[in-house]
Amino acid sequence: MYRTLFFIPHEFAGIPLFGFGWLLGAIVLYAIAITIFSSRDPNRRSELFSTLGMCAIAAVVVAVVFPNVEIRNQAGEPMGMAIRGYGVMMLLGVSAAVGLAIVRARKYGLGSETIMAAAPWLFVLGILGARAFYVIEYRDRFEHESVLQMLRSIVDFTRGGIVVYGSLIGGFVGLVLFCRRHSLPFFRMADIIIPCVFIGLFFGRMGCVMNGCCYGGRCEPSAYSMQFPKGSPVYEDQARSGDLLGLVVDWGDSDKSDSARLGKIVEVVPASLAAEAGVEPGGEVRIQLERPAPEDTDLTLPIDDTSGLGIAMFVDGKTYRWKADQLPQRANSVAPAQLYSSVLGLAMAVMLMVISPWIRREGALMGIGFAGYAVVRFGLESIRSDEPGQFGTGLTISQWVSIFVFVGSIGLLIYLYRRPLKTADPATVTASP
Known part of the structure; x- marks a missing residue:
């Protein structure tokens, strides 16, 4: 990370x-x-x-x-603009996607000017869609004392906080609007761009590795697992859930970010911090993160630095506390869901480019790409643990969206292959920005 x-x-x-x-x-x-x-x-x-x-x-x-x-330090003073690994990987992903789209456009009879003109539409609406999806899904995290603080947290997406499906929806809308404005063939443009989307996904998920988000579920330590350091989202989530202390807790349907939530201790892992403190199964527990005392706080650190947080645990009237230096330096092992997603994104991009010469119906490549991603994403969600189930089921919001995307993509493919085959117009088409 x-x-x-x-x-x-x-x-x-x-x-x-x-x-x-x-x-x-x-x-x-x-x-x-x-x-x-x-x-x-x-x-x-x-x-x-x-x-x-x-x-x-x-x-x-x-x-x-x-x-x-701008990032501020613990004293509230501005430190400057943080250049995040996540943001840099996003920029690399956009650059690689646009470059590949320019190369592919020539094979489809479109000029590079068309891609350069379309890129801002797809990028801006894609980012807006991705962020809007995240803000709506996790709206409780954006509740602040003032409107200014809320807006500040909404626009600060450089540390993560965007959803792939939101970007696909926003980018899709952007492409529709662009093609209508310039009278361009939508399906042809979509077939050009769809492999490029997965190149962007490859870089974007590598950004998730650097950011420590979108992680997988708990697993045994191995060469295929990952351990993130203090300050990472997975470390903080494991601290809030009790996993970092060696507890297995039934939290019911409560929000993991709610510091007032109560749970029941199901199991205490032997030789863990909780076991050493004498905690036993069956108790009612509440866990919250605590900032160090002012005299122990390094005021030069960024205000969003959580590596110095301790843990306070309340069990049946008893209080247990651990300072930051008493806690593990790294989170427990998790499955590398980000790496799986990144590699699969690259594989899908290559697969779509390989089969594209044999796809004669415009729009079919887009349908195949969306259907394939829906299957991949549905499976990846089963090893991730950062999203709760929705609508009273164990399916995450992304799995629900995957179902609708897959059904819609199959419907699109059936529609396209029932239509008479048309010969593509090889004439070069250009659009001005």
Whole structure:
């Protein structure tokens, strides 16, 4: 796990980089320069408004969004912008997907300009869909004392918190809108892009490994298992559930993030921290994470650093406490669900590219890709333990979505193969941004 690669400092030479500082000044100077340059060249005047519009959007992001997603230390002081491993892998995934799409577009009679014009539509709506899906599914995690804090947590997705199915839905909508605007063949575009989606998934799930999210269920230590360090989501989840202490607890249907939830101790693992403390099965338990005392807190650490948290456990009126240095350095072993998903994403991309020359019906490759992913995702959810069952069943929300996606994909394939086969138009089609 490598959540934070490095920090872009909050200020340089005493002037902030974000907000009303260096970056905003650079954008303003660029806008002035491009305005002067374009006014001298009549051929460039038509592009001026588009460029100034992008500058305005960038200025709002730098002046308003960036200051609200800057990381602060334990003292509440801004530290700068954290460059997360998850975000970097997302960027690599987008770059690789766009590059592959450009190569594939030529084989389908479309120009590279079309892909470059479509990329912002798919990326922006894909990210919005992925984040919206996550926020809706885990809406309790975004309840804050103020609207500003809530909005800040919603827009800060660089540490994870996006759902693949949400990105597929958002990207699908973006592609439909783009194709309608430019009168492009939707199914042909979808067939070009679908293998590229799984290349993006390959990099995205590697980002999950670096972030420590989307992990698998508990398993025995082996060469095929993973152990994440303090500060990782799986470590925190195991601490809240009692697993880190050696407890097997029946929590019922309660939310794992609820510090007031009560559970019943089913089993105490021998030689565990709980066993050494004299905890026995059958008791009613409540577990919460505790920050260290102010005098023991390193104020220079990021405020979201949870590696210094201790555990307080309350069992039938008795209180047990463990400080951070008394807890294991790593979480218990879990199945490497992220690696499985990453490798399977790459395998699906290769498989779709291999069979694409033999698929003569436009849209069929997309249907095969969606159906295949639905099967893969349904199976992967069975080894993950970070999502609860939904609608009174043991199926997670992603498994329910997988069922609908699979049925819809099979229906699409039946529809396509019942239609008369049409000869594809080899003419090159281009679109302007």
